[in-house]
Amino acid sequence: RKEVEQDPGPFNVPEGATVAFNCTYSNSASQSFFWYRQDCRKEPKLLMSVYSSGNEDGRFTAQLNRASQYISLLIRDSKLSDSATYLCVVIYNQGGKLIFGQGTELSVKP
Amino acid sequence: NAGVTQTPKFQVLKTGQSMTLQCAQDMNHNSMYWYRQDPGMGLRLIYYSASEGTTDKGEVPNGYNVSRLNKREFSLRLESAAPSQTSVYFCASSDARDRSIEAFFGQGTRLTVV
Numbered sequence: 001r002k003e004v005e006q007d008p009g010p011f012n013v014p015e016g017a018t019v020a021f022n023c024t025y026s027n028s029a030s031q032s033f034f035w036y037r038q039d040c041r042k043e044p045k046l047l048m049s050v051y052s053s054g055n056e057d058g059r060f061t062a063q064l065n066r067a068s069q070y071i072s073l074l075i076r077d078s079k080l081s082d083s084a085t086y087l088c089v090v091i092y093n094q095g096g097k098l099i100f101g102q103g104t105e106l107s108v109k110p
Numbered sequence: 111n112a113g114v115t116q117t118p119k120f121q122v123l124k125t126g127q128s129m130t131l132q133c134a135q136d137m138n139h140n141s142m143y144w145y146r147q148d149p150g151m152g153l154r155l156i157y158y159s160a161s162e163g164t165t166d167k168g169e170v171p172n173g174y175n176v177s178r179l180n181k182r183e184f185s186l187r188l189e190s191a192a193p194s195q196t197s198v199y200f201c202a203s204s205d206a207r208d209r210s211i212e213a214f215f216g217q218g219t220r221l222t223v224v
Contacts, residue, residue: 006152034212041147041198041218042217042218043200043215043216043217043218044153044200044215045215046212046213049212087152087153089213096140096141096160096204097155097158097160097166097168098143098155098158098202098204098213099155100145100152100153100154100155101152102150102151102152103152103153
């Protein structure tokens with residue numbers, strides 16, 4: 001079992017739709033959590049951090065459930081420009097090792 | 111500010127050849143990482159270095175070696191390339207003292223082993 005697992009993709013949605021991604025992690029010692037975005041096999045870039053209390057950035061909302069060891073990303077009012085692969089990232093306490101999920105591909109159609 | 115610089119961007123190797131991928135960061139980060147990315151597999155950690163002088167294995171270290179030459183540079187070496195090592199390789203760095211901050215990535219090296 002992978003240490004960090006994501007919903008399998010691809011997700012194909014129309015413009016304006018709301019889409020949610022989930023990610024589970026197996027190591028309870030995990031300390032920090034992030035969502036990264038990757039376009040067309042370019043380098044991943046930070047989308048947003050995930051805080052224990054949940055956090056929002058415009059149309060994007062991230063939530064963390066430590067008890068169940070999962071994090072989520074909600075995208076409201078999807079835009080064509082949201083089409084990308086979304087990667088869940090977990091950092092462990094010891095050594096700061098970054099572990100990625102396998103990514104979920106999102107395709108937003110007109 | 112260049113961030114993370116990887117070289118080369120593209121490389122074709124014959125089976126059995128060796129090569130070194132170079133990575134340098136100018137953000138004074140303690141931690142550096144090497145990942146490989148294959149279709150449907152996400153980014154898998156090959157090796158990482160939490161600080162200058164230390165290296166640790168990740169998920170898929172077999173067939174690779176690394177050197178943390180100094181705080182700025184972290185190289186990945188393939189001693190005897192195999193077709194299974196055809197992949198896109200990313201180097202990254204972050205500040206392990208503050209795990210709330212993001213990791214920055216190089217632009218990737220597209221390696222083909224024939």
